[in-house]
Amino acid sequence: MPAYGDLVILQSPRGKRYLRRVEEGNDLHCQEGVLPMADLAAAEYGTEIRTRQGVPFRVQRPTITDLVKGVKRQTQIIYPKDIAYICMRLGVGPGRTIIEAGSGSGSLTVALSWFSGPTGRVCTYEAREEFYKLCRRNLDWAGVGQNVTQFNRDIIDGFEQTDADALFLDVRTPWDYLHHVVRAVKPGAALGFLVPTVDQVSKLLHGMETGPFDDIEVCEVLIRRWKPVADRLRPEDRMIAHTGFLIFARHQERSDEWDSFRTLGTRERKQEAARQERLAAARGAADAADAPADDDAGFEE
Structure with a gap:
């Protein structure tokens, strides 16, 4: 049974799913009518409750999805x-x-x-x-x-x-x-x-x-x-x-x-030869520019 403060999935026969928190006054208003929160709080997971227009909704526990x-x-x-x-x-x-x-x-x-x-x-x-x-x-x-x-x-x-x-x-x-x-x-x-x-x-x-x-x-x-x-x-x-x-x-x-x-x-x-060629070219460019080693930008500890 959902407790006040819990999140609950309400599924309509048309396939619409509503994720709602069980709170006083947080009634669900939709095309199928109004679903009172008090009815939801009194229901069990896996059962059906009805809106004021008589449309059934299934009560489900939400998943991580x-x-x-x-x-x-x-x-x-x-x-x-x-x-x-x-x-x-x-x-x-x-x-x-x-x-x-x-x-x-x-x-x-x-x-x-x-x-x-x-x-x-x-x-x-x-x-x-x-x-x-x-x-x-x-x-x-x-x-x-x-x-x-x-x-x-x-x-x-x-x-x-x-x-x-x-x-x-x-x-x-x-x-x-x-x-x-x-x-x-x-x-x-x-x-x-x-x-x-x-x-x-x-x-x-x-x-x-x-x-x-x-x-x-x-x-x-x-x-x-x-x-x-x-x-x-x-x-x-x-x-x-x-x-x-x-x-x-x-x-x-x-x-x-x-x-x-x-x-x-x-x-x-x-592919490995191409990779080695790229690495050699990068090292050659760095040597030509006489770039100082930057410990903070490299992978060395």
Whole structure:
């Protein structure tokens, strides 16, 4: 039975879903009529209650998907289909420390907090104060966030953590912060990035070539639903397609010995030769300019 203060899903026969908080006077007013909050508070999950026009509504407990989609938005949010894969690839769970930047409206932060549980820890960074405050409001609204520490600051100066288990960057130019990423996580930590365009993917991959990164994966997550009609089963006309590129990697120091044991095909050998050529050209340009070493901008500890 929903308690006062709980969030509840109310589903109409037409398929409309309403996410409401059980509060006195917070009656649902819709095309199907008025659904009194007192009736909802007296109902059990999985049962039906009726509006004053006699239309039945089903009472359901919200899932993490409902909470993520229901956050108040002032930015583009990360969708549940992407969040699920992000959490799996980063190993989000109890007892682990996860860093996120930037927080935005907090859709991913809500999910990270949910999956981390009481013993997990989430550290989320957001440079803009209005989004920093919005993220906290959404965490409180969703009933999570006790394991979240927020930082209202730009990550241009790095992260306060030095031994995180995983890190996720949702910023415009993630390649500018790779040296900070290395210093914030443990060796072998899982890393994730989200960018919207192929140009950004290329710049990020180029940036990772000179640092301790390996096991790199570039992907996008697509969902195509099927019409649930047993005797006429076929895909729906529309699908949830591209919403962003996901890039995953490991913080891993490279070694010549490891590379010597790798088996490369013709295409991989050409790609590796091109990579070495780019790195050699970059070193030559730096030597020609007699550029001084910048410890703060490099990957050295």
